[in-house]
Amino acid sequence: MDNLEAESHIINNNEDTQGDLAQIAEKFYTEKDYEKALKMYTEALLYTTDSDLYVKMGNCLDKLGKSETAVEYWQKAIDIDSSNSDAFINLGNHYYAKNKIEMAISNWMAALVSMPEEPTANLNLAVAYTLKKMTTNAFKYYDRYLKYAQDKSSEKYREIQHQIERNKKLANDYLKLGVQYQARKDKLSALKCYKRAGQYYPNFSKIHLNIGSLYFADQNYEEAAKYWTKAMYLDPTYPKTISNLAVCHDMLKQFDYAYCYYTIFASFIINQPAEYSKVVTRCHKIKPYLNDNPLLAENHIIVAKKSFANCDYDRAICEFKNYIILKPQEQEVYFEMVKKLEQYLNPERTMINVCNDKGIKLMGQHKFKEAQKYFARILVLADSGTPDYANAKRKFGICLQNS
DSSP: OHHHHHHHHHHTTHHHHHHHHHHHHHHHHHHHHHHHHHHHHHHHTOOOOHHHHHHHHHHHHHTTOOOOHHHHHHHHHHHHHHHHHHHHHHHHHHHHHOOHHHHHHHHHHHHHOOOOHHHHHHHHHHHHHHHTTOOHHHHHHHHHHHHHHHHSSSSSHHHHHHHHHHHHHHHHHHHHHHHHHHHHTTHHHHHHHHHHHHHHTOOOOHHHHHHHHHHHHTOOOOHHHHHHHHHHHHTOHHHHHHHHHHHHHHHTHHHHHHHHHHHHHHHHHTHHHHHHHHHHHHHHHHHOOOOOOOOHHHHHHHHHHHHHHTOOOHHHHHHHHHHHHHHGHHHHHHHHHHHHHHHHHHHHHHHHHHHHHHHHHHHHOOHHHHHHHHHHHHHHHSSSSSSHHHHHHHHHHHHHHHH
């Protein structure tokens, strides 16, 4: 214990030295004298074990053409601080340059867990998913880039903004036209319009819901399930889509999927006794078949792992959850994986909760000025008009009045 206290005392007494060395290193780095910058950062490391220092040392090594060694330093930075978004972004850039797209995506996604509003990582993900021809994911991250970009006057920003807005308008126009054709019972014309809408902008869940409905009406349950699954990925909390998928897979005699979706749907209607009873009864009838065919459950974990490796995280999380429903005894094994994927898919949700908790705690300590920055961050992360945004705006105002 005495040794630890002595060490801490030494570090505190050398904070000025550490800061001076870091400043000198920054100057050398700006002047592109990476050898001297690296030397200064290395000396600064004698006074502290700092994650950011390892990132900067890795940057120097990368500039000196020692990219593989740089990777080791960026990884060390993450080992010290798993929320160091700069280290993850640099690793992503490294793997992207090596044409290891999946590894690049994985690291950029990890960067967003602690920094959802980081524009570079969002734009990088949009480009990477475009290369993988996963357009739904690509548009998702283009949208996030447009939301979070700091320089909204740049040529790159305006170009992307113009293209996305054009695509959304065309998608909306075709969607409306499709609804009109569908109302007139012209299914073929409606289907063409909906598919055209999806080509322009595939992230409107209504497009896929309507296409699924047309296929279901024609008893083409396989195609209906495909499009309703896309709709579910875009809006996983809409009960009607889950119910549609349960019935659709039941008609296809894909009872493992039917059982999973009936189970999920049941959680939405637990306060509707009659409907809930029907769903639970159907699950009970399916269960013996699943017990007699255990390999059906195993297929879900295989698909989940393949989807994860391919950076298809929507499908991966869906299949991991399906596997847990079919084999609840495995929940503990895959709980952390599901949690990680949920953070990947919606990092804003996690960060909003963190900022809100920290802000409330600081308000309770009457540290209103410090609390203010957390609510300000929520105002960036949350969409206007949502309860999160309204709540943060109110608390931000209270902090402003008291600071």
